[in-house]
Structures are given as C-alpha cells and as structure tokens.
Amino acid sequence: MYDKITAPSVGTKITFKDGEPIVPDDPIIPFIRGDGTGYDIWPATQKVLEAAVKTAYGDKKKINWFKIYAGDEACEHYGQFQYLPEDTLQAIREYGVAIKGPLTTPVGGGIRSLNVALRQINDLYACVRPCRYYPGTPSPHKYPERLDVIIYRENTEDIYLGIEWKAETETAKKLIDFLNQDLIPNTPEHGKKQIPLDAGIGIKPISKKGSQRLVRRAIKHALQLPENKQMVTLVHKGNIMKYTEGAFRDWGYELATTEFRQECVTERESWILSNKENNPDLSLEENARQVEPGFDSVTPQRREEIIAEVKAILDTLWDSHGDGKWKQKVMVNDRIADSIFQQIQTRPEEYSILATMNLNGDYISDAAAALVGGLGMGPGANIGDQCAIFEATHGTAPKHAGLDRVNPGSLILSGVMMLEYLGWSEAAQLVEKGLAGAIAHKKVTYDLARMMTPKVDPPLKCSEFAQAIIDHF
Numbered sequence: 001m002y003d004k005i006t007a008p009s010v011g012t013k014i015t016f017k018d019g020e021p022i023v024p025d026d027p028i029i030p031f032i033r034g035d036g037t038g039y040d041i042w043p044a045t046q047k048v049l050e051a052a053v054k055t056a057y058g059d060k061k062k063i064n065w066f067k068i069y070a071g072d073e074a075c076e077h078y079g080q081f082q083y084l085p086e087d088t089l090q091a092i093r094e095y096g097v098a099i100k101g102p103l104t105t106p107v108g109g110g111i112r113s114l115n116v117a118l119r120q121i122n123d124l125y126a127c128v129r130p131c132r133y134y135p136g137t138p139s140p141h142k143y144p145e146r147l148d149v150i151i152y153r154e155n156t157e158d159i160y161l162g163i164e165w166k167a168e169t170e171t172a173k174k175l176i177d178f179l180n181q182d183l184i185p186n187t188p189e190h191g192k193k194q195i196p197l198d199a200g201i202g203i204k205p206i207s208k209k210g211s212q213r214l215v216r217r218a219i220k221h222a223l224q225l226p227e228n229k230q231m232v233t234l235v236h237k238g239n240i241m242k243y244t245e246g247a248f249r250d251w252g253y254e255l256a257t258t259e260f261r262q263e264c265v266t267e268r269e270s271w272i273l274s275n276k277e278n279n280p281d282l283s284l285e286e287n288a289r290q291v292e293p294g295f296d297s298v299t300p301q302r303r304e305e306i307i308a309e310v311k312a313i314l315d316t317l318w319d320s321h322g323d324g325k326w327k328q329k330v331m332v333n334d335r336i337a338d339s340i341f342q343q344i345q346t347r348p349e350e351y352s353i354l355a356t357m358n359l360n361g362d363y364i365s366d367a368a369a370a371l372v373g374g375l376g377m378g379p380g381a382n383i384g385d386q387c388a389i390f391e392a393t394h395g396t397a398p399k400h401a402g403l404d405r406v407n408p409g410s411l412i413l414s415g416v417m418m419l420e421y422l423g424w425s426e427a428a429q430l431v432e433k434g435l436a437g438a439i440a441h442k443k444v445t446y447d448l449a450r451m452m453t454p455k456v457d458p459p460l461k462c463s464e465f466a467q468a469i470i471d472h473f
C-alpha cells in the first residue's frame with residue numbers, strides 16, 4: 001500500500017532470477033522526473049522511448065509508466081524535507097527496474113546525495129557508463145571515434161559511503177585523538193605522522209566483496225564483447241592508497257585468475273607467455289628480466305621470487321594459454337588513475353572496460369563523456385542483482401533548468417540501456433539509429449551546435465531534438 005502514489009492499473013511486474021530480469025511484454029516501470037533539467041529531459045526521453053517501442057513492436061509490447069517522486073518534486077508532493085519518500089523506495093523495490101532524471105545535492109552541508117542513497121539502498125553495486133562516439137558529433141578530441149569504453153564503477157562504497165565527520169566537532173576531535181595517540185604510533189609504518197587537529201575526517205572503505213562483485217560483472221560483460229574489445233582495465237591509485245585502491249587491484253586480479261582462469265589472461269602473464277613463444281629456449285631468468293623493470297637492481301631474494309613466479313605461470317598456463325591461445329582470452333590489466341586520464345586521450349583504442357572504484361569512476365565518466373561530445377551524450381545504469389536504475393551521467397545543470405534547452409541524449413541513451421536490459425533490442429536500436437540520424441543531419445541541441453563547424457544556429461530545443469530522433473527512426 002502506498003501513501004500518495006498509485007501504480008498503473010494495467011501492466012505486470014518485472015521479476016528477477018539469478019540476478020537477471022524476467023521481463024513481461026507490459027512491464028510497469030517507475031520513473032522519477034528529477035530536479036533541474038530533469039523537468040526538460042524526462043518528457044523528451046519518455047516520448048522517444050514510447051515511440052520506439054510502438055514502432056518496433058506495435059501493440060505487442062508496452063511500458064506502463066509509474067510516476068514516483070524524489071528530490072524537489074517529492075517535497076512538493078509529500079511535504080518539507082521529504083526528499084526520498086518511503087513510497088518511492090517501496091515502488092522501486094517492488095518493480096525492480098526504474099529510470100530517473102538527475103537530483104540535486106548541495107555542496108558542504110545539507111542533505112546527502114539522493115542519487116547515491118538510491119544506489120546504496122538498492123545495492124546497485126555496478127554503475128555502468130558507456131562512452132562511445134556517434135558519427136557527426138562534434139568533439140574537442142581529434143579522433144573521438146577511437147574512444148569506445150564502458151566504465152564499470154563500484155557504486156556502494158569508497159568515500160561515497162558518506163562516513164565522515166566535520167572538522168572541530170566533538171566526534172572528529174575524539175577520533176583524531178584516538179588515531180594520533182593510539183593507532184598511528186602503534187603502526188610502525190606510519191612513523192611520526194599526526195593528523196592536524198582541525199581536520200575533517202572521511203572514511204574510505206574498499207572491501208574484497210565489493211571490489212570482486214564489480215570486477216566479476218565487468219569481466220562477464222567483456223566476455224560478451226567482440227574479440228578485440230575483450231579487455232578489463234583495473235583503474236586505481238594503489239601506489240598511494242595501498243590498502244584500499246591497491247587492494248582493489250589485487251582483488252581484481254585474484255578474481256580474474258581464479259573464477260575466470262580459463263577465460264582471462266593478465267597483461268603480465270601475456271608478456272611471460274609471449275616471451276617464451278618468441279624464443280622457446282629463453283631461460284626463466286631472462287624471461288623474468290624482460291617482464292620486470294629493474295630486475296637487476298632488486299635483492300637476490302626478490303629476483304628468486306620473480307623467477308619463481310615466471311616458472312609457476314609457464315607451468316600452470318602454458319597448455320591452456322600458451323602458443324598464442326592467450327590472445328583469445330579477456331585481457332586484464334591495470335593502470336594508475338592519473339595515467340588513465342591521459343591514456344584515454346592519447347591511446348583511446350587500447351581500452352575497453354574500465355573497472356574503477358566509486359570516486360575514480362565518477363571523475364573518469366565525465367571526462368570520457370567529454371571526449372565523445374559532452375555530458376549531454378553520457379548515459380548510465382546502476383545495476384544490482386535484484387534491481388536496476390537507469391540515469392544519465394550528468395547532474396541537474398541548474399542554470400539550464402526549465403529552458404527546454406539541454407541535450408536529452410544522455411537520458412535517452414540511458415533509456416536505450418534500459419531497453420537492452422529488458423531484452424528489447426529492436427527498440428533500443430531504433431533509438432540509436434534515430435539519434436545518430438539526427439546528429440548526422442545537424443539537428444542538435446545547443447551543446448553540440450556550438451561545437452559544430454560551421455556553428456549550427458539556431459540549435460534545436462530539447463523537445464525538438466526528441467522529435468528529430470523519432471523522425472530519424
């Protein structure tokens with residue numbers, strides 16, 4: 001029973017089995033309009049998705065939309081400070097698949113993110129954000145078509161868990177005191193470090209379970225991709241944050257080389273195997289020297305360890321992965337986070353799936369979207385084992401709100417991800433075709449129009465762009 005909303009009287013619930021949705025032809029799908037530009041982009045999205053389903057399936061399939069509330073609209077409907085009503089949570093729980101516009105989060109004080117809350121409450125542990133290029137889209141990058149990456153961002157932990165204490169509060173002081181007096185002095189590797197007494201403190205939990213379930217999904221996705229895109233890159237800043245970001249990398253490799261042993265090869269393993277393929281008589285020591293930079297300057301004991309590692313890899317993997325067989329496996333490698341920001345610009349074609357922790361994934365998904373046309377073209381999905389919520393990468397863009405101006409492509413493409421998730425690929429393909437057609441004919445909103453040469457003036461409104469997509473189905 002809901003308090004202030006009513007589910008459609010027709011339609012059927014989506015259910016889940018083994019983490020996958022079972023989708024009827026008439027699913028009920030809750031939607032949240034969103035704050036700011038959600039007012040503009042949600043109606044545009046709804047119109048395009050409805051038209052695509054109708055064109056693809058006639059009367060055989062239909063989405064029955066269920067309006068639910070969050071953010072400013074929820075406060076208008078439910079009362080002051082009712083940003084995320086229980087009705088909304090219950091509807092998402094019951095119906096399993098939802099789509100939403102962006103929601104505002106104040107900086108500094110005020111409420112914590114409703115977007116993050118929805119992901120945590122529903123255990124939507126994988127934030128999936130594809131960044132691919134649609135021909136004709138203007139881009140600040142010279143070769144945007146070379147970028148085709150999917151960001152798999154861990155969505156429930158890291159500093160986004162929101163466990164932090166404001167500077168100068170009793171609890172912050174108590175915690176700092178405890179750390180300075182007790183934990184830090186008793187951890188020799190921390191030396192004489194001390195936390196400034198006026199610091200705010202945040203906690204960054206990265207768990208093995210959280211890391212591995214994310215990487216598991218990323219590898220499973222890679223296995224569905226064309227052979228040349230079967231790669232998963234673990235993105236981390238593990239040189240600095242050894243026990244959080246470094247552990248994410250190690251747990252990622254551990255999963256790849258145990259659960260997916262037959263399907264995966266690590267980059268380092270591929271070097272060792274190909275060294276032997278290129279020179280079957282290569283000694284273990286020479287192979288180790290070729291894969292380990294600075295091999296000759298490390299201690300003898302370390303050298304022995306590296307040689308033993310090379311031997312173990314050749315002994316255990318040669319039959320299944322050697323003689324070039326590793327080239328048919330999912331390549332799992334890792335890159336340090338700052339480096340991957342330049343790599344996606346300088347060598348975009350070398351990357352496919354980027355598996356990241358929460359904060360790094362947040363940063364890199366905006367940066368990657370910029371390369372293929374901007375945030376107006378950045379879709380996303382939050383996926384768990386019992387629920388999925390689709391939403392754009394960007395936020396509420398308040399200065400553009402209510403002007404029928406921004407690019408709804410981001411939410412429309414999130415809708416495409418939703419249609420694919422439902423298994424309605426004919427409708428999904430129609431929307432992509434329509435979007436590509438509209439862009440190719442320079443029927444674009446302000447964000448793309450201003451980057452085109454010659455500049456497109458006047459640009460289409462948000463609502464007109466939606467119609468242009470439908471016109472190009």
Ligand SMILES: NC(=O)C1=CN([C@@H]2O[C@H](COP(=O)(O)OP(=O)(O)OC[C@H]3O[C@@H](n4cnc5c(N)ncnc54)[C@H](OP(=O)(O)O)[C@@H]3O)[C@@H](O)[C@H]2O)C=CC1
Binds near residue numbers: 406407408410
């Ligand atoms: N999942 C969510 O709901 C998210 C919510 N937020 C929240 O959104 C609020 C505003 O954040 P803000 O920092 O302004 O970031 P936004 O992502 O909302 O907007 C930043 C800029 O990106 C461009 N942009 C965003 N959306 C579009 C679009 N649909 N079409 C074309 N261009 C677009 C605009 O650039 P320009 O003006 O240069 O054209 C805009 O000014 C904050 O409260 C933030 O917390 C942020 C991210 C995700």
Ligand SMILES: O=C(O)CCC(=O)C(=O)O
Binds near residue numbers: 114115116362
């Ligand atoms: O929830 C927010 O306000 C911001 C979240 C965000 O930037 C994101 O998920 O990409």
Ligand SMILES: [Mg+2]
Binds near residue numbers: 363366
């Ligand atoms: Mg973000």
